[in-house]
Amino acid sequence: MASTQPTYEQLLQRVQTLEAEIKSRPQMEAQIPEKDARATSVNRHRQAEEAPGQSEQLYRSLVENTLDGYFIGEWPSGRFRFLNKRMREMLGYTQEEGLSLTLWEVIEPDDHAAFKSAVDRRQKVEKGVGPPAAYRAKRRDGTYFRAEISSAMVLFEEKPAIQGLLRDITETTRLQAQLQQAQRMESIGTLAGGVAHDFNNLLMAILGNTTMAKLGLDPKHPVYERLENIVTYVQNASALTKQLLEFARGGKYEVRSTVLNSLIEKTVQMFGRAKKELSIHTKLDPELWTAEVDRGQIEQVLLNLLVNAWQAMPEGGRIDIETRNAVIESTYSKAFRITPGNYVCISVADTGIGMEKEVQSKIFEPFFSTKDRSRGTGLGLASAYGIIKNHDGIINVYSEKGKGAKFTIYLPAVEKKLETVPAPAAAKMIPGTEKVLLVDDEQMILEVGQAILVELGYHPCLAHSGQEALDIYTRDKGEIDLVILDMIMPAMSGGETYDRLKAIRPDVKVLLSSGYSLSGEAARILNRGCNGFIQKPFNIEELSRKIREVLDGESCAPET
Numbered sequence: 001m002a003s004t005q006p007t008y009e010q011l012l013q014r015v016q017t018l019e020a021e022i023k024s025r026p027q028m029e030a031q032i033p034e035k036d037a038r039a040t041s042v043n044r045h046r047q048a049e050e051a052p053g054q055s056e057q058l059y060r061s062l063v064e065n066t067l068d069g070y071f072i073g074e075w076p077s078g079r080f081r082f083l084n085k086r087m088r089e090m091l092g093y094t095q096e097e098g099l100s101l102t103l104w105e106v107i108e109p110d111d112h113a114a115f116k117s118a119v120d121r122r123q124k125v126e127k128g129v130g131p132p133a134a135y136r137a138k139r140r141d142g143t144y145f146r147a148e149i150s151s152a153m154v155l156f157e158e159k160p161a162i163q164g165l166l167r168d169i170t171e172t173t174r175l176q177a178q179l180q181q182a183q184r185m186e187s188i189g190t191l192a193g194g195v196a197h198d199f200n201n202l203l204m205a206i207l208g209n210t211t212m213a214k215l216g217l218d219p220k221h222p223v224y225e226r227l228e229n230i231v232t233y234v235q236n237a238s239a240l241t242k243q244l245l246e247f248a249r250g251g252k253y254e255v256r257s258t259v260l261n262s263l264i265e266k267t268v269q270m271f272g273r274a275k276k277e278l279s280i281h282t283k284l285d286p287e288l289w290t291a292e293v294d295r296g297q298i299e300q301v302l303l304n305l306l307v308n309a310w311q312a313m314p315e316g317g318r319i320d321i322e323t324r325n326a327v328i329e330s331t332y333s334k335a336f337r338i339t340p341g342n343y344v345c346i347s348v349a350d351t352g353i354g355m356e357k358e359v360q361s362k363i364f365e366p367f368f369s370t371k372d373r374s375r376g377t378g379l380g381l382a383s384a385y386g387i388i389k390n391h392d393g394i395i396n397v398y399s400e401k402g403k404g405a406k407f408t409i410y411l412p413a414v415e416k417k418l419e420t421v422p423a424p425a426a427a428k429m430i431p432g433t434e435k436v437l438l439v440d441d442e443q444m445i446l447e448v449g450q451a452i453l454v455e456l457g458y459h460p461c462l463a464h465s466g467q468e469a470l471d472i473y474t475r476d477k478g479e480i481d482l483v484i485l486d487m488i489m490p491a492m493s494g495g496e497t498y499d500r501l502k503a504i505r506p507d508v509k510v511l512l513s514s515g516y517s518l519s520g521e522a523a524r525i526l527n528r529g530c531n532g533f534i535q536k537p538f539n540i541e542e543l544s545r546k547i548r549e550v551l552d553g554e555s556c557a558p559e560t
């Protein structure tokens with residue numbers, strides 16, 4: 001049956017033509033010199049208003065329903081002559097109110113000069129629609145948002161006017177800043193990890209030498225106590241590098257499915273016992289999803305947050321701890337570099353001194369502290385950040401100066417249950433007699449390692465590089481019972497050395513050692529069959545136990 005109605009294709013084509021016309025219009029008109037301007041398409045639009053046709057309706061609907069704000073304002077008075085629906089919604093005005101406003105009441109006064117000069121440039125130099133620029137815009141209710149405006153000069157009722165597109169970019173800006181922050185933290189993480197790694201090697205050498213010196217000494221000797229002190233200081237230093245490594249996204253050692261409520265309750269109880277000046281309130285969702293976490297690490301994160309809250313309230317105050325379930329959509333997850341999905345959310349809020357924006361942007365960096373040296377090293381939040389990142393989660397802060405701070409953590413929720421991993425055995429020195437090949441590019445590590453191995457009763461031989469290790473192993477493979485292999489070495493890395501040792505003898509026993517924590521690369525080598533991992537600096541008891549675990553065939557590879 002014949003129809004006078006346009007077909008779908010015809011309609012579509014018309015819409016496309018109109019769209020193209022709208023896109024090209026500002027350029028067209030801006031090219032008309034102001035003085036001898038003739039009627040422009042905006043005027044044509046008004047003429048058309050008098051006899052609205054089908055295309056006019058389509059055109060109206062397009063402009064009204066576009067996802068961006070669209071406006072026309074007289075220039076330079078800025079009085080609005082037209083605001084589309086989206087524009088009115090963003091600003092919170094009715095049509096009538098909008099038409100009694102000027103652009104200068106919408107754009108924040110500090111930004112007026114920038115906006116005027118952008119329009120000026122457009123008139124004089126760059127014809128057409130200028131690149132969008134961002135300004136602070138004010139809503140009817142007095143709140144502000146970040147507005148991106150692109151504009152062009154046109155004639156409206158034969159008078160100069162400005163025609164513009166306005167977009168609310170508050171959220172985009174925030175997400176971009178978040179992404180940049182995440183990238184910055186990643187590069188600081190690499191740096192911090194490198195420093196911690198080199199330090200751990202030095203600490204290993206100090207610890208090893210001290211231990212050896214102590215072993216041959218009568219405990220009553222006056223130097224003995226000094227040596228004990230050195231061991232204690234090395235332990236303190238290695239607690240520091242441990243935090244740095246955590247920040248640099250070190251390993252998770254004991255991952256278990258956990259309902260975080262009970263962990264939080266326990267931590268809060270422990271913390272609150274001695275802090276009578278604080279009132280601590282918890283609101284824990286009884287239906288909280290399960291998360292897979294290293295409990296020790298998460299407990300440490302909570303303690304760091306609680307201690308900070310306490311320090312932020314010298315006169316006492318209130319701490320609120322809350323848990324809830326949360327679903328993170330892909331718009332947000334991208335900015336935080338996590339996967340979208342279900343998350344368990346924990347927040348810790350205090351009523352303390354709060355922080356300015358400037359301070360907030362730095363708090364997760366290692367060694368950033370506003371406290372005096374005796375109170376803070378600035379590693380509390382850095383290690384919290386690393387731990388949460390390493391759990392594929394998010395930690396962020398909301399705070400205003402003088403109005404307290406609220407830290408929020410998101411950890412991925414899981415359904416499956418994980419087996420628990422047994423806690424490491426108590427420390428004691430276990431001797432042995434086997435032949436051990438020690439591979440490390442650092443002479444100081446080889447020296448103390450050799451001394452420790454001899455002390456334990458083993459027969460060590462030494463290699464300064466992966467290649468040397470392969471040569472020795474090829475020659476003596478029948479005699480070498482264990483290889484202790486450094487992971488980071490120049491030329492041939494620990495990983496490659498491991499693979500080649502394994503090619504020589506598939507059942508080679510290797511204990512991997514590193515100044516880094518058990519992270520990506522180490523975990524991959526372990527997955528390829530390597531028998532164990534030990535982190536430097538290790539003490540003689542720890543090493544003796546790991547060696548026995550590997551030689552006696554018990555797996556000591558922690559789950560990652």
Ligand SMILES: Nc1ncnc2c1ncn2[C@@H]1O[C@H](COP(=O)(O)OP(=O)(O)OP(=O)(O)O)[C@@H](O)[C@H]1O
Nearest residue numbers: 308309312363369370371376377378379380381405
């Ligand atoms: N709840 C809070 N209220 C106000 N400021 C805070 C709060 N938490 C952290 N900060 C600020 O962040 C900085 C860094 O915190 P972070 O825990 O990393 O280090 P620190 O507490 O100074 O030292 P450390 O934790 O190593 O003892 C603090 O110095 C402080 O300025």
Ligand SMILES: [Mg+2]
Nearest residue numbers: 304308380381
């Ligand atoms: Mg702290």
